[in-house]
Amino acid sequence: MSNQPKRYAMLIDLERCIGCFACQVTCQAEHDLPFGNFRCRVETYQSGSYPHINKTFLPRLCNHCDKAPCIESCEEKALYKNRDGIVMLNKDICTSCQTCYDKCPYNAISADPITGEAQKCDFCYSRLKRGEQPVCVMSCMGKAIMFGDINDKKSMISIALGISKVKVLDSEQETGPGVFYMIDREIGKEFPLKSHDIPKRRHVSKVPVKQVFPESEDEPISTSIRKTVYTADSMCPAECAISVLVEDGVAKKIYGNPHSLNSNGTFCAKGAAGLQLTYSPHRIKTPMMRTGERGEDKWKEITWDEAADHIAKKMIGIKQQYGPEAVFMDCGDVTDREAYYRLFHAFGTPNTIDHGSICDPNRKWGQRIMLGDERPLPDVQRPLLIRNDDGELYLNSKHDAKLILNVGVNPFVATRFSYMSSGIPGARAENNCKYIVIDPSHTNSAALADIWLPIIPGTDAALLAAMLHYIIENDSSKDDLKRYMDHDFINKYSVGWQEFRDEFLAYTKKKDPSNKLNYFTLEWAEEKTGISKGDIENISHLFGITKPASIEIGMHGTSHHTNGDVTSILMAALCLVTGNMDTPGGLVFIDSQKPRKGEKTKAKEFLNRTVLRKINGIDVSGTLSELHKDNYGDYPSAWKGVLTDLPRKIREGITLKHGWFKGYTYPVKAFVTRAGNPVITAGSTPDWIDALTSRDENGEYNLDLMVFIDTHINVTGKYAD
Incomplete structure (x- = not known):
């Protein structure tokens, strides 16, 4: 019935809550709450002891109870239930007596630490009146929160409540809360949720005919644009x-x-x-020029024209005296760096580097060798715009993934691929996808995993080697429960498998001198990783038999070891032999989920220009890109550059050891860095400071020009010109 009063409520699926705190922070930002004051807060409940840990994240907010104790206790009548069943606070008549604080069994009312003014959730009522969802619902990375009118039988939340077993906070209070929770996992005794049966007819407080709602419910008419x-x-x-x-x-x-x-x-x-x-008070709003020595953090404001002219004249002078290769550009992180690549490649320097050398080069290297793609990813982005065989685009909203194995990666809170936060919980909830996490730490991702196995750090390659060995040795085309390998896929789409297999298995005939066990056996892997051979056998079987499946290894936890490239190679091999490469729900090439901006945007064609350089009095010609080869270390091991070695090159210069320009020497005279902080993040801080402040025999800085581009001055910025 159209005249039926509304009863807004919220349903939170804790199987999809990843503990990212987006709801808490976005709520705080939406309502301009002071630091430390929350309308919505996320609490973490943990039980058990390592490695048998149970961790659950619990968003808490006002429960908008049918029988709200806070309303009954408020003598000023500042608290009341509005037409939509939402417990509201009229700040115009609230005296901040704090009586309601103690009466609320959910601790959902707090005080502004400065003004003492009461604060509470109102389901973002001003947004509701504009036809928008509460900000916590909209921002939720895991898509864990459902909101709507439970008096509308056709609403999504009514349907969900009708088929779900729900829990509420402290059900013994019998307040008739309007915030419900779902969780399938076992929870500790201290966890405050209790099972709750929803009455067929919800109690709805009828609004007295003569009740006048405060004007504070209506947003003032804005004259702003x-x-x-x-x-x-x-x-x-x-x-x-x-x-x-x-x-x-x-x-x-x-x-x-x-x-x-x-x-x-x-x-x-x-x-x-x-x-x-x-709007930080520390933000740089105009170009700044150094007035003291490097590192003294003394500046004067200059105009954009003055800054551009100064930098351009310095760079042109360095190019004329030493060659354009003496100018280095650190593009920092991967945001909006293409314009810098184009500028500096057109200028003539091949020395454009980024944060990649201190990120995951080992991981990229192994996957590039095996797959031709540096960073393939599990296919969990939904909805996904894809092109069918007829060339037509369509939206795929259905999850295909049946198993995801994360090794040393925490995609729920530590990934650049934000769709993982909703994609993995979505695949679990909608497609019964099994989620396995290998990580020494009980991370947010491990908390929601079906299987979490802590591992000795640095032994990920040993685990994957044992899995590959198990799958190869136990594969059987005659047994459906052991049909691990996809031989058709291997024969059609791979090259060199037999050689790889033979060399890999040859190691299993040898004994590891460190433990006297044959390489890659379950017993060997158990001793290396700390994971029981039974668990290794189980996940090997699950990965082999479940289709489609995928593996993702971490950028740092797995690749920042001397065997990081081997870990990457073995991960790729496992996905290849099981036929899980570039298939829906498996491991797909990155262009499928995050299209590249295109190599042309970096203007790499400039690097193919022929240049002339004099080596030992002899003119030598070659492509501009050859001047970059080996300037950080022995090629090709330094194929991504080694940013941590740049301080030494600033002091000593560069001598190429390989390629057409072997023997050619040139100095580093200019360093332009943006969106980064290499003095802190790229190796030895004292070494960087020494290089940026080192001087020649005339007392001049060895580095003629140091330019720092960012919105705030960090430690690296203090050493800029």
Whole structure:
């Protein structure tokens, strides 16, 4: 019936809550709450002891009870239930007596630490009146929160509540809460959720005919000029699509972009806090020029024209005296770096580097050798725009993945691929996908895993080698329960498998001198990894028999070891032999889920120009790119560059050991860095400081020009010119 009163409620699926705190931070930003004050907060409950740990994340907020104790205790009648069943606070008559704080069994009312004013969740009522969802619902990375009118039998939340076993906070209070939870896992005794049977007819407080609702429920008419700007969040390499509410030229709120397939309107806690960076009192608003010595942090403001002229004259002078290769450009992280690549390649230097050398080069190297793609990913982005065999585009919203194995990666809170946060929980909930996590730490991802196996750090390659050995040795085309390998796929799409297999298995005939066990056996892997051979056998069998499946290894935890490239090679081999490569729900090439911007955007064609250099009095010609080869170490092991070795090159210069320009020597005279902090992140900090401040025999800096590009001055920035 159209006249039936509404009863807004919330259903939170804790099997999809990844503990990212997006709801807490976005709520705080939406309502301009002071630091430490929350309307919604996420609590972590942990039971058991390592390695038998149970961890659950619990978002808590006002329960908007049918029988709200806070309303009954409020003598000023500042607390009341509105027409939509939402417990509201009229701040105009609230005296901040704090009586309601103690009466609320859910600790959902708090005080502003400065003004003492009461604060509580109102389900973002101003947004509801505009036809929008509460900000916590919209931002939830795991798509764990459902919201709607439970008096509407056709609403999604009513349907979900009708078929689900739900729990509520402290059910013994009998307050008739409007926030419900779902969880299938066993929870500790201290966990405050209890089973709850929802009455067939919800109690709905009828609004007295003569009740006048306070004007505070209605938003004041705004005379500001408002608009929504769609853009991208450049605070991390995910570059999630966002929408920014701009009022009179000032950015007021950041939201996700619901039109984006990459993030589907969600946005993380870091992105939600973006305005703190934008309007930080420490932000650099004009170019600055050093007035003291490098490192003294003394500056004067200059104009953009002055800055551009100074840098251009310095770079041209260095190019004329030493050659363009003496100018180095560190493009920093992967956000918006293409313009810098184009500029410096056109200028004539091949020495454009980025953070990759201190990120996951080992992982990229192994996968590039095996697959031709540096970073394939599990196919879990849904919905996904794909092209069928007829060339037509369509949206695939159905999950295909049946098993995902994460090794040393925590995609729920530590990944640049934001769709993992909703994709993996979605595949588990909608396609019964099994999720396995291998990690020494009980991470947020491990907390939601079906199987978590802690491993001795640095032994990931041993685990994957044992899995590959088990799958090869136990594969049987006659037994459906052991048909691990996809021989048709291997024969059609791989080259060199037999040689790889023979050399790999040859090791299993040898004994490891460290433990006297044959390489790659279950017993050998148990001793190396600390994981029982039974568990290794189990996950090997599951990965071999489950189709489609995928493996993702971590950028840092697995690749920052001397055997990181081997770990990457073995991961690729496992996906290849089981036929899980480039198939729906398996491991797919990155272009399928995050299209590259195109190599042309980096203007690498400039690097193919023929240049002339004099070596020992003899003119030698070659392509510009050859001047970059080996300038950080022995080629090809330094194929991504080694940023940590740059301080030594600033002091000593570069002598090429390979290629057409072997024997050619040139100095490093200019270093331009942006969106990074290499003095802290790229090796020895004292070594960097020494290089940036080192002087020649005339007392001049060895580095003629140091340019720092960022919104704030960090440690590296203090040593810029």
